[in-house]
Amino acid sequence: xxxxxxxxxxxxxxxxxxxxxxxxxxxxxxxxxxxxxxxxxxxxxxxxxxxxxxxxxxxxxxxxxxxxxxxxxxxxxxxxxxxxxxxxxxxxxxxxxxxxxxxxxxxxxxxxxxxxxxxxxxxxxxxxxxxxxxxxxxxxxxxxxxxxxxxxxxxxxxxxxxxxxxxxxxxxxxxxxxxxxxxxxxxxxxxxxxxxxxxxxxxxxxxxxxxxxxxxxxxxxx
Ligand SMILES: [Fe+2]
Ligand SMILES: [Fe+2]
Numbered sequence: 001x002x003x004x005x006x007x008x009x010x011x012x013x014x015x016x017x018x019x020x021x022x023x024x025x026x027x028x029x030x031x032x033x034x035x036x037x038x039x040x041x042x043x044x045x046x047x048x049x050x051x052x053x054x055x056x057x058x059x060x061x062x063x064x065x066x067x068x069x070x071x072x073x074x075x076x077x078x079x080x081x082x083x084x085x086x087x088x089x090x091x092x093x094x095x096x097x098x099x100x101x102x103x104x105x106x107x108x109x110x111x112x113x114x115x116x117x118x119x120x121x122x123x124x125x126x127x128x129x130x131x132x133x134x135x136x137x138x139x140x141x142x143x144x145x146x147x148x149x150x151x152x153x154x155x156x157x158x159x160x161x162x163x164x165x166x167x168x169x170x171x172x173x174x175x176x177x178x179x180x181x182x183x184x185x186x187x188x189x190x191x192x193x194x195x196x197x198x199x200x201x202x203x204x205x206x207x208x209x210x211x212x213x214x215x216x217x218x219x220x221x222x
Pocket of ligand 2: 070
């Protein structure tokens with residue numbers, strides 16, 4: 001089979017692993033890591049890959065890595081990037097002859113949540129930016145406002161009213177534009193949990209030959 005997004009979305013194991021991940025992380029009171037997040041990261045990865053002019057196969061691999069990157073969470077949150085990459089390999093290793101695609105996607109999934117970005121392929125860099133930039137109030141699963149405000153990940157996500165990623169091929173700048181409700185959280189809160197992720201985005205953008213900018217409420221912060 002070809003490694004393309006249509007085939008991957010039709011795979012019953014991928015489908016169930018996303019369901020199980022959603023269930024597990026809901027039970028642990030995490031923000032959304034299920035189908036909404038998978039589709040948003042997939043769409044954003046495609047947008048980045050297309051805009052910066054990656055090859056057709058790299059666009060497809062970025063889409064797949066975006067859709068599947070969190071499937072390992074239902075086994076264990078801590079090493080979910082490794083679990084996810086091994087699961088992906090197990091599912092498709094005897095089904096496809098596209099070994100280059102398989103190894104690129106496996107590597108991108110394994111790389112997406114490490115402490116240090118050591119990038120060696122474009123798909124990994126695209127996935128990191130697409131994943132780490134998904135912060136939005138729609139990611140919050142908790143419905144109790146008091147509990148949302150007590151937990152920093154929920155509080156910060158809940159306070160992000162809009163999120164847009166601009167990729168400018170002429171200026172070679174990728175910009176994450178956020179609207180943050182400062183009545184429900186502070187910019188310091190945002191940085192407390194997102195500083196490492198933003199540094200990770202910067203390294204990934206640099207790998208792709210771009211600069212990374214973060215604008216919150218019209219203020220340029222990095
Ligand atoms: Fe992840
Ligand atoms: Fe993710």
